[in-house]
Amino acid sequence: MRQTEHVRLVTIHDIEEAAARVRAFIVRTPLLRAAWAGDDDRPLWIKPESLQVIGAFKVRGAFNAIDRLGESVRTRGVVAYSSGNHAQAVAHAAAVFGIPAHIVMPRETPEVKVAAARGHGAEVVLCEAGQRERVAAELVEETGGLLIPPFDHPDIIAGQGTVGLEIAEDLPTVENVLVPVSGGGLASGIGTAIKALCPNARVIGVEPELASDTAQGLRVGHRVEWSIEDRNRTIADGLRSQPSELTFAHLQAVLDGVVTVAESEIRVAVRELAYRAHLVSEPSGAVALAAYRQGSTPAGRTVMVLSGGNIEPALLQEILA
Amino acid sequence: MRQTEHVRLVTIHDIEEAAARVRAFIVRTPLLRAAWAGDDDRPLWIKPESLQVIGAFKVRGAFNAIDRLGESVRTRGVVAYSSGNHAQAVAHAAAVFGIPAHIVMPRETPEVKVAAARGHGAEVVLCEAGQRERVAAELVEETGGLLIPPFDHPDIIAGQGTVGLEIAEDLPTVENVLVPVSGGGLASGIGTAIKALCPNARVIGVEPELASDTAQGLRVGHRVEWSIEDRNRTIADGLRSQPSELTFAHLQAVLDGVVTVAESEIRVAVRELAYRAHLVSEPSGAVALAAYRQGSTPAGRTVMVLSGGNIEPALLQEILA
Structure with a gap:
């Protein structure tokens, strides 16, 4: 029940063009070897998008979308x-x-x-x-003015996909990429880039159990609607959105699976990132490490995308204690 | 009373050779714009050496020194x-x-x-x-085996100097570089690189007041000895060493001044780095932000070197609370 025939999917070419457009505006984040993760079968690297100037990957899509408007439209x-x-x-x-x-x-x-x-x-x-x-x-x-949607637009997806481009540049032999899934813009873009440049690598989405509409949707072959009350239960406040038709079609095309993680696992992952990687992560940014720690992700060189670091001080203190 | 005539100082050429040697082994850390710092006269960037695999800049000197030994010596x-x-x-x-x-x-x-x-x-x-x-x-x-000293060796200084090389590459118009000073290897190397590549930039050392032997030594024109009991009073456990003759000669040649910071200012800086920059810093790593926050550093584009992130969990919790 693929929906891909209904929509044009973003291509690696779109993502490469986005990369040229956003280069001057974003941090080229490094890939950090997490030697402390200690699993020789699944060496781990972190892509720390929390280091972007606003603390999250979202600048990539925003700059790409706004730059593409062209100057005459943009001034509105x-x-x-x-x-x-x-x-x-x-x-x-x-x-x-x-x-x-x-x-x-x-x-x-x-x-x-x-x-x-x-x-x-x-x-x-x-x-x-x-x-x-x-x-x-x-x-x-x-x-x-022009509406800049949070994920439901090819320019946003292509912008977020530049994360995947950089992963492929820095670690061309990557075997697993773990990406948080919410509205799906980030996973769609990264998945598209990785599948094009590292065709043997798996791209695995990660969701909180309490907002795992995409895991369920991919199982049944179509989007499923979860109530916002249900989705709001997760501590991962950045992962409470649901894919659009456009992003869901991408996720169907590029994801090899979705792993779901428990709330307690997310908290442990935030702690571990602070104490071992010296990175402050918001709960949404830590879910990929939580998935890795379950031990259920495949063997091989693994990159986790740390999507953002904007956490309330009180919550960080509570989690670190 | 310059001591520079007694010792051969590390050159930009040594540092460039070190950069080629260590490239494959270290993280090319990005320069992060700290827009949250909010001082338009002194825009701030962070050089986050806490992202190195062991959580501190020290890998640069270690790899350079060990690589230079050559294979036959190294095997011992x-x-x-x-x-x-x-x-x-x-x-x-x-x-x-x-x-x-x-x-x-x-x-x-x-x-x-x-x-x-x-x-x-x-x-x-x-x-x-x-x-x-x-x-x-x-x-x-x-x-x-060969002794690898923590700072008192040209190969160590040249290795740490690669931090300065990268700062100059990423922000050639830098006007102020703030660097923690302890044994002085890092400040010697960075200062040498910056003075060669950005001759108009100031290089300013930062020390805890409670271990400010270098500030005093540079004032009086020769090294001064502080007791280890005195130096151990600072929370910044990485800044309790004193320069050697070699590093002091470099510091005399390349530093434009030394700013000293109070213990409470160091704690505030660790908090600010966690909550605003999403970076976990050890106290020693945060002193340059503490100096910046005093408001006494000069106007102009400013880079602070965040030297490391290895902090005990209990201390981090205490500081963040």
Whole structure:
């Protein structure tokens, strides 16, 4: 029941073009050998996207999408709805391009995240829960700005795919790539790059058990809807979205499987990254290590994508204690 | 009262050769823009050496020194005395070269550090406090191995200098480089590279007030001796050594000044690096941010060297709380 015939999938060519576009704006993150992981059959490397200027990979897609608009369109500004890393990414990219950004956030968004977006110079528009998309559409109408979606767009997928390009450059003999899955933009892009450049490598998605709609969807062959209440149970607040038709089609095409991890395993992984790798990870960023620690991922040279590091101080303290 | 006429100083050529030698063995760390630092007059970048495989810059000097021995000498093995990052660096480098390593550590060394060196396959020799150098000399006699000193050697200085080479490559317009100073190998090497490649940039050493023998020594024009009891007062356990004649001569030649920081400022800097930069730093690694936060460093594009991330979990928890 492949859906790939309905949509055009992003290609390695799109990702290579994205890489040229975003190069000047992003951190070329290194691949870090995690010698402390101590499993000789599955040597581990970390791709630390937490080192991007806003603390997460999302800048890659945001810069690619906004750069592609072209200057005349871009000057009209951009609109995004997000309470998380995508908000900061769009606000930051807009500031770098010197264009206006409107970011729609639910009223309950922590003040620190609102302040961060404003700190980049973005106009933050607070709205009621569940109204984000409607308010964003109104803003697009009103301002003439372009909507930059968090994952449901080929330019976003291609931008995130540059992570995969860099993994293939730095470790061409990689055998397993473990990637967090939420809306699926990151996994779609990385999977596309890896399958093109390292065709023998497996690309394995990782989800919290409590938000494992994609694992279930891939099993049954079509997207499944989980309630937001259910998905909100996981501590991994960056992994509560669900794939779109576009990203799901990519995931069907490029993922070799999805591993699900328990909440306690995510916490242990955040601790281990801090104490052993000297990297502060948000819960969503640590799920790939949690999957690795289950021991169920295949033998071979393994890269885990640490997607972001934006964790509330109180939660980090609680987890490290 | 320059001492530089007595010793041959390491040159940019030595550092460039070191870079070619260590390239395959170390992480080419990125320069990370710390947009959160929020001082437009002094934009800040971080050079995160905590991302090296042993969590500190020391691998650069160790690999350079051991590689330079040449294969026939190298096979006799290496000896080092250190309870800190140099121990792990030499143990790790020896393991990579497949040669024996003896590491002399004081009996009171935390078990986690002894275990880490043994984990690399090194033979750890415990000794009484103050006996490290004597025991190491005996081991050299006994095993025929070569002593790899922690900082007092041109090959070590040249290896650490590759950090400066990379800073100059990534940010040729750098105006200030802030570097922790202890035995002075890192500051000597970085200073030499920066002065050669970015002659208008200032290189500023940073020391804890409680171990500021170098600040005092540079003021009076010769090395001064502080008791180990005095130096041990600082939480920055990696900054309790004192320069040798060789490194002091370099520091006289390349440093534009030394800033000293209080213990409380070091703690705040460790917190800020974790929460804002998503990097776990040991206290010694955070002193350059502490200096920056005093506001006394000059205007201009500023790079802080985060020298290492090896902090005891209990101390990290205490500082983050």
